[in-house]
Amino acid sequence: MRSLPREFFRRDPTVVAPELIGALISSRAGGETVTARITETEAYRQDDPASHTYRGRTPRNEVMFGEPGHLYVYLSHGIHHCVNAVSHxxxxxxxxxxxxxxxxxxxVIAARRRANARDADHxxxxxxxxxxxLGLTMTQAGADLCDADSDVQLFSDGVRLQISAGPRVGVRLAPxxxxxxxxSxxxxxxxxxxxxxxxxxxGRAARSIDS
Incomplete structure (x- = not known):
C-alpha cells in the first residue's frame, strides 16, 4: 500500500471525492487500529452554499483554508463527529x-465502539x-493525513470500485x-x-457551482 501524497489533495474536491472511493482510511485513535475501505464521499467547495467555507474563514473552519491533506472534524447537531479530508x-x-x-x-474494535450496529455493513x-x-473525535482535528506518524492516514492499495454519483444527503442549500x-x-x-x-x-450560486 502507499499513502496518498499531498498533491492528491491539492485538487478540486469534486475531483478528489470520487477518487477516494475504494481508498483506505486507517485510524490509530486511542492506540487501537481500525482500517476501512471508503465507500461514500461528498465534495464541498468554497463557492458551494452548502459548504462550511461558503461564508468565509472562521475559527471553526480554519483548517479547510489551510494546507490540503489535513483532517477537518466537526460536531454535527452536537452529537456526531464528521471527518473530512481537506482538498482544494x-x-x-x-x-x-x-x-x-x-x-x-x-x-472487533469497531463493533465494540458501535455496539448497536446491526451487522458489519452498518x-x-x-x-x-x-x-x-474509527474512534475519531475533535482530538484528531487537523491531523496530517500525509504524515506517517499521524493517527489517521489514507492509503491506496490499487482497488477500483464502480462508482455512482448523485445529490448530497440532507443539505438545505444546493441540494x-x-x-x-x-x-455502486x-x-x-x-x-x-x-x-x-x-x-x-x-442563479448566482448555480453558476458558481457549475463553473
Missing part, C-alpha cells in the same frame, strides 16, 4: 466528507457512525448538486435522504 486548489478552500466505509481490519454506514467506528459519490454495489453505503428544508440554489 491554491487560493481556495474545501474538503471531502467521508460518509461511509467498510471495515476491513479491527472489526459499522461505518454514515458519517457520524464512521467516525465512531441537487450531484457531488455525492458511492461504491456496496451495502455499507448510507441511504439517501433529501432534507425536508431543501432549497433550490439561486
Amino acid at each position: 486548489i491554491d487560493g481556495q478552500a474545501g474538503g471531502v466528507l467521508i460518509r461511509a466505509a467498510r471495515v476491513l481490519d479491527g472489526e 459499522l461505518a454506514r454514515g458519517p457520524g457512525l464512521l467516525a465512531r467506528a 441537487d448538486v450531484p457531488w455525492r459519490f458511492w461504491a 454495489a456496496d451495502r455499507s453505503v448510507s441511504t439517501y435522504r433529501r432534507s425536508p428544508r431543501a432549497e433550490p440554489v439561486d
